[in-house]
Amino acid sequence: MASPRALRTLRGANALETRRVEKGDDPTGIRRCYQRVAPGINGWLDRDEQRWRSLWEWWHAGHYVYACQGPDGEVEAYLAYRHEPTPPGATRDYRVRVEQIVAATPEGLRAVWWTLASSASQVDAVTFAASPEDALLLIMPEQRIAVRGQVRWLLRIIDAPAAVAARGYPPSLEIEVSFSVEDPILADNGGAWTLRVAEGEGRLARGGGGGPRLGIGALSSLYTGWAGTATLSRAGLLEGGSPTQLRALDAAFAGPTPWMMDEF
Secondary structure, three states: OEOHHHHHHHOOOOOOOEEEOOOOOOOHHHHHHHHHHHHHOOOOOOOOHHHHHHHHHHHOOOOEEEEEEOOOOOEEEEEEEEEEEOOOOOOOOEEEEEEEEEEOOHHHHHHHHHHHHOOOOOOOOEEOOOOOOOHHHHHOOOOOEOOOOOOOOOOOOOOHHHHHHHOOOOOOOOEEEEEEEEOOOOHHHOEEEEEEEEOOEEEEEEOOOOOOEEEHHHHHHHHHOOOOHHHHHHOOOEEOOOHHHHHHHHHHOOOOOOOOOOOO
């Protein structure tokens, strides 16, 4: 939750102008903006056509949608927000709830947040969902953002080889490490595995031994980048393994803290 008055400091010298996006407008630019940003964030969806249609209908049924374009005409950022009632006794009748805010450039980021800052005379608070590393936290000159709450989402690996193959990896990373998994529900995930990563691709093959041991829940957390091997070890969810093996697993599944903007 942020103060709209504090957001007024974000406009900057090279400000872009935002414009209202109507339901009949072409959504292609907004989709491309999302597709530029999403691959770099663990947990964001690869939205298909049906998902985009559903969002477009929802945004234009009680929401306000704004976007800004760069000099080349590409959408650099967009936001969708709505007004929600404030609790009894509040000084304002409503506050702003941001459903989505996506920015591909620093100029776009400042432009869409400035759009919300313009509501400072009507509202006292802007609430939004974000990761612990959200860019807004880095550009605000003062600590004017408060955590209102959090909702943990669940990810469970149901097909370990397929999950590993579908994930992205640093192109320059080359590792091979063995580990063992325990899965009391899906036996095909259990047993000894060898992970090989090269040229941006990962493969999980049967066999290997002598490496760290962990359950399917711990592997799921490691896979998403939510928890590293040190955290899992301290929690008693990962046992054994040499320092080299643990560093290899951390390198394979490293990334920003996963979080999800979509609700479904």
